[in-house]
Amino acid sequence: MxxxxxxxxxxxxxxxxxxxxxxxxxxxxxxxxxxxxxxxxxxxxxxxxxxxxxxxxxxxxxxxxxxxxxxxxxxxxxxxxxxxxxxxxxxxxxxxxxxxxxxxxxxxxxxxxxxxxxxxxxxxxxxxxxxxxxxxxxxxxxxxxxxxxxxxxxxxxxxxxxxxxxxxxxxxxxxxxxxxxxxxxxxxxxxxxxxxxxxxxxxxxxxxxxxxxxxIADVQKEDEQLLEVRTHMADDELLDRLKERDFEAFYDDDRLKVQLTDELGAEEVLKTAVEHNIQIRHFVPEQLTLETAFLRLLDEANQDLS
Amino acid sequence: MAIRDQSYQRYDGPVRTGRSWPVIGWSEFRAYWRFWRTKLTIFAVWLLPLMYALLVLVEAALMEPGQLGADGPGHSHLNLFVSTQLFALALVYIARGCGIVSDDLRHGTLQLYFSKPIDRIDYMAGKFYTLVLLGVVSVFAPAVLLAGLRTAFFVQSDMLAEIVVLHLQTLVLLAIAIALLAAVVLGLSSLTRRTGWAVLGWIAILIVPLIVHAVGAVAADISPWDRLLSLHGLVGLAGDALMGGADAMPEWMPRIVPFAAIGALIGAGFAALNWRLSHLEKIT
Missing domain, CATH: 3.40.50.300 (P-loop containing nucleotide triphosphate hydrolases)
Known part of the structure; x- marks a missing residue:
């Protein structure tokens, strides 16, 4: 040990x-x-x-x-x-x-x-x-x-x-x-x-x-259901629409990231874009870097402290 | 050649489990020895004993066989010799020695020392050993040389035994003086990160009592107790007690007093270093 x-x-x-x-x-x-x-x-x-x-x-x-x-x-x-x-x-x-x-x-x-x-x-x-x-x-x-x-x-x-x-x-x-x-x-x-x-x-x-x-693999696995999405000049709008549907979406380094869950999967993201006539240009699942995972864990820890 | 081209093997050789203070002491001494300043200072402090040696030779050459030792062996000139050697050692410690611990504090080496399997006592004894080695090379070795030379000239006289004892006492006194000075320098050096401050403190410890003594001697009939307040006075008193017997000491002073004071100062030096090491978390 x-x-x-x-x-x-x-x-x-x-x-x-x-x-x-x-x-x-x-x-x-x-x-x-x-x-x-x-x-x-x-x-x-x-x-x-x-x-x-x-x-x-x-x-x-x-x-x-x-x-x-x-x-x-x-x-x-x-x-x-x-x-x-x-x-x-x-x-x-x-x-x-x-x-x-x-x-x-x-x-x-x-x-x-x-x-x-x-x-x-x-x-x-x-x-x-x-x-x-x-x-x-x-x-x-x-x-x-x-x-x-x-x-x-x-x-x-x-x-x-x-x-x-x-x-x-x-x-x-x-x-x-x-x-x-x-x-x-x-x-x-x-x-x-x-x-x-x-x-x-x-x-x-x-x-x-x-x-x-x-x-490290375990801490990154927690973030496997993450999507990186890019649209044709409508990132902000998609962000708002996704939030309206209770998605956890955020910008990370100017890139729109969407956290997927069992109920809210990738199909729902696409549906939301289609419903609002938003053109998707980039749609890839992402494994978060250790840095992002670390920052998220740190945020959670700080929230617990406060 | 970089690591990729090398064949690194784990060390599986013998491992010593004893104390590490000789390693620390000897390594530091070797590092000091590489400096020209150290060599020059030690050469300079050897000049006086060499002159003494010359005088011994002249004395032996000029004296008739019957005259040898006619006045009987006295301890006062030996006490004076120890006193001069004491100042010589003080000079060596000014040149090299006052940074014995302060250099470690300034350069942050303590955290590395104590990340190894050593104890605090190893570090303290090792540093003391370095200063003692400096003292042995600069003042003790020439004293041994002189003692041998002088004893050799008395081989055929009736006073040989007396001379041998006297010189052995001188060497013991010198060893005590080296231990005293080394411990005081050790303590002073552990109180600061700046070697310059340690040097200034060391000079003050040497000079201030001399000034006080001079002023006191001019102003009034100063008490002989003031000898207890200076390092050279203490060693002088110890010399009187050791070589001159009770008669050489002030009659109101017990013979143990200078030795007790020297012991207390040596203890204070180690206590200062121990205090510093107790606050290790503030320096690592």
């Missing part, structure tokens, strides 16, 4: 960062999603034992976080969001040092540091000081230190943050490659396309509360 959380709470003074999160998940790659301040980084730090939690229970890879934090950390690689190194250290020393902290003997750590720096494409720069690195190179160096000791699980906190499109694509390729080598991945990000590309499961947080935990 990857995670087993039971009513996990984390409070900073009066602020509750995690509000009773309970979930059980066993997956190879999990995306941790949520808007800024949702509690993603806090959850990662709590699961690593970096921060003590206020109440509840948590298990990672079958180990209790309260009592076996060291065992968990030995089996986990962590790539923090922010820079986390002394700028005057060379990349190979940085990675080797982190390997030694995980218990590797010095000579083994040094050898592995070279290997993983080759692995992430920093072979030419491995003797350069980290302070001279570009953002993309720093991210790779942080990834290298996270995998040097051969972890079973990798926590990645915003690994593509601040990268240009090419750098982002390369970083995601690295993560996909790592995942293919039997290392489980937890990817914390607010970039949903990254999660869609790398992960098969997702945990969604909002204001410290769990919004959704499960397979």
């Amino acid at each position: 990857l995670f087993e959380l039971e009513n996990l709470c984390k409070k900073y003074g009066r602020l509750t960062a995690l509000q009773g999160i309970s979930l059980s998940m066993d997956a190879d790659a999990v995306g941790l999603l949520g808007p800024n301040g949702a509690g993603k980084s806090t959850l990662l730090k709590v699961l690593l034992g970096l921060l003590p939690f206020s109440s509840g229970d948590a298990e990672v890879l079958g180990h209790d976080v309260s009592n076996n934090a060291k065992t968990i950390r030995r089996n986990v690689g962590y790539m923090p969001e922010n820079d986390c190194f002394l700028p005057y250290i060379s990349a190979v020393d940085f990675v080797s040092f982190n390997g030694q902290l995980c218990g590797m003997p010095r000579n083994q750590a040094f050898r592995r540091a070279h290997e993983v720096l080759f692995f992430v494409g920093l072979e030419e720069a491995r003797y350069r000081q980290l302070g001279e690195f570009s953002k993309g190179m720093k991210q790779r160096a942080k990834l290298a230190q996270a995998i040097v000791h051969g972890p079973r699980l990798l926590f990645l906190d915003e690994p593509t943050s601040g990268l240009d499109p090419q750098g982002r694509d390369e970083m995601l390729s690295l993560i996909e490659d790592i995942r293919a080598r039997d290392i489980r991945v937890v990817l914390s990000t607010h970039l949903l396309p990254d999660v869609e590309r790398v992960c098969d499961h997702v945990i969604m947080l909002n204001e410290g509360e769990l919004v959704y935990a499960g397979a």
